[in-house]
Amino acid sequence: MPKVSIIGAGLAGAEAAWQLAQRSVAVELYEMRPDKMTPAHHSEYFAELVCSNSLRAAGLENAVGLLKEEMRRLNSLVIQTADETAVPAGGALAVDRERFSGQMTQRLRAHPLIRVWRQEVRQVPPAGRGIVIIASGPLTSDSLAASVEQLTGETHLAFYDAAAPIVTWESVDMSRAFWASRYDKGDADYLNCPMTRDEYARFYEALISAQTAEIKDLERGGGLAVFEGCMPIEVMAGRGEQTLLFGPLKPVGLQDPACGQRPYAVVQLRKENLAGTLLNLVGFQTRLKWGEQQRVFRLIPALRQAEFVRFGVMHRNTFINAPKLLRADYSLKKRPELFFAGQISGVEGYVESAASGLTAGLNAWRRINGRETLVFPAETALGGLARHVAGSPSQDFQPMNINFGLLPPWPERIRGKREKNAKIAQRALSALDGFMVEQGIG
Numbered sequence: 472m473p474k475v476s477i478i479g480a481g482l483a484g485a486e487a488a489w490q491l492a493q494r495s496v497a498v499e500l501y502e503m504r505p506d507k508m509t510p511a512h513h514s515e516y517f518a519e520l521v522c523s524n525s526l527r528a529a530g531l532e533n534a535v536g537l538l539k540e541e542m543r544r545l546n547s548l549v550i551q552t553a554d555e556t557a558v559p560a561g562g563a564l565a566v567d568r569e570r571f572s573g574q575m576t577q578r579l580r581a582h583p584l585i586r587v588w589r590q591e592v593r594q595v596p597p598a599g600r601g602i603v604i605i606a607s608g609p610l611t612s613d614s615l616a617a618s619v620e621q622l623t624g625e626t627h628l629a630f631y632d633a634a635a636p637i638v639t640w641e642s643v644d645m646s647r648a649f650w651a652s653r654y655d656k657g658d659a660d661y662l663n664c665p666m667t668r669d670e671y672a673r674f675y676e677a678l679i680s681a682q683t684a685e686i687k688d689l690e691r692g693g694g695l696a697v698f699e700g701c702m703p704i705e706v707m708a709g710r711g712e713q714t715l716l717f718g719p720l721k722p723v724g725l726q727d728p729a730c731g732q733r734p735y736a737v738v739q740l741r742k743e744n745l746a747g748t749l750l751n752l753v754g755f756q757t758r759l760k761w762g763e764q765q766r767v768f769r770l771i772p773a774l775r776q777a778e779f780v781r782f783g784v785m786h787r788n789t790f791i792n793a794p795k796l797l798r799a800d801y802s803l804k805k806r807p808e809l810f811f812a813g814q815i816s817g818v819e820g821y822v823e824s825a826a827s828g829l830t831a832g833l834n835a836w837r838r839i840n841g842r843e844t845l846v847f848p849a850e851t852a853l854g855g856l857a858r859h860v861a862g863s864p865s866q867d868f869q870p871m872n873i874n875f876g877l878l879p880p881w882p883e884r885i886r887g888k889r890e891k892n893a894k895i896a897q898r899a900l901s902a903l904d905g906f907m908v909e910q911g912i913g
């Protein structure tokens with residue numbers, strides 16, 4: 472029976488394992504948790520979502536919505552499970568994180584072809600040990616990271632990423648908060664915490680003068696380099712007093728029912744679980760010290776008695792210089808039986824990590840059967856992502872979320888962005904359907 476070893480049962484490793492096992496390939500799945508935890512994971516579940524519980528936009532006029540639909544057509548376990556454990560989140564696909572990773576773990580453990588090893592893999596397996604997929608994520612253990620570095624001869628790029636705090640719903644002062652979505656679009660899925668000009672000024676002063684936690688190893692990535700989408704709130708605030716009002720605290724499209732007016736600033740809370748008992752502070756990723764988080768965030772009137780069940784934290788993010796090292800099928804140029812998938816391969820985001828795991832899994836299966844590996848058509852989101860990883864300039868390479876800029880532009884001028892994106896998405900899905908028939912996948 473052909474066999475593939477996978478290191479890491481996160482978003483990418485779990486998806487790769489599923490794709491292989493469903494194609495009758497035996498999988499040895501190595502996961503170091505719970506024996507050895509990462510700084511961001513809290514459970515022993517596979518595919519744990521370490522920060523937001525959102526897999527981002529659901530609609531096809533958004534590139535990540537398209538990517539999800541492509542994966543759905545390829546029987547992605549991550550997307551199927553997300554659909555089954557979804558919680559209301561306006562136009563986004565957000566999940567009950569416990570049910571999501573609990574169900575992922577159950578499905579993988581129950582598969583007769585998947586054998587799980589709860590242990591840290593400290594070294595990249597040497598050549599001759601069969602096909603291996605390295606999917607150990609942005610928080611790859613130090614020893615494995617050192618071994619990857621030795622193998623690739625490249626210095627890892629390491630930088631930092633941040634997670635937002637979570638509060639209990641019952642601790643929110645509902646006399647100073649209201650449920651609504653911007654412009655009343657869709658369901659009222661966000662709990663909005665308004666602030667007056669004075670309240671905002673007090674909060675802002677406290678935020679920019681609060682103490683931050685020290686982060687070791689900072690100089691490794693050449694400074695505090697973070698994704699724009701996950702930028703700590705205090706770093707964003709440091710850009711100017713108005714910046715947050717155009718970012719996570721923007722009041723547009725919201726009216727406070729208490730006074731019938733648009734607030735000066737609004738903090739939005741999003742459900743963390745189906746029951747809605749836990750809420751995360753949208754856009755409040757932070758590296759403030761925990762005591763400082765409590766002090767500063769309680770200056771938001773609705774949160775003055777807030778109970779924090781998780782504070783925001785910042786973490787390392789490790790990835791290889793993919794354009795130098797990988798082919799667009801996610802295999803290592805110098806060792807084609809070795810694949811990288813997930814964040815360590817140079818993609819960014821839960822969905823993108825799972826998407827690269829899906830592709831690496833499919834290609835490991837093809838390689839085992841002596842068939843050419845595949846790269847999805849350039850018109851598809853899966854293809855655009857793979858081409859970004861393998862085909863970007865290697866100098867200053869940065870992982871990237873999927874976006875329509877990674878796909879060929881629409882050949883004619885179309886005025887509306889939504890209309891144009893919808894056409895690009897339809898083109899992608901037709902290309903994918905044709906490709907799946909041609910290649911006998913799906």
Ligand SMILES: Cc1cc2nc3c(=O)[nH]c(=O)nc-3n(C[C@H](O)[C@H](O)[C@H](O)COP(=O)(O)OP(=O)(O)OC[C@H]3O[C@@H](n4cnc5c(N)ncnc54)[C@H](O)[C@@H]3O)c2cc1C
Nearest residue numbers: 479481482483503522523592607608612813814820821824
């Ligand atoms: C703090 C933080 C917050 C993030 N927030 C978001 C977010 O809100 N939204 C978003 O879309 N993306 C976010 N990301 C980015 C990224 O999407 C996630 O990290 C995602 O989980 C990456 O998927 P993965 O499969 O590559 O890695 P992971 O899901 O982390 O899986 C890797 C697995 O490998 C295991 N492992 C590590 N080393 C070894 C070893 N040596 N042997 C065996 N097992 C090992 C780990 O325990 C883990 O289970 C965040 C990243 C971080 C670090």
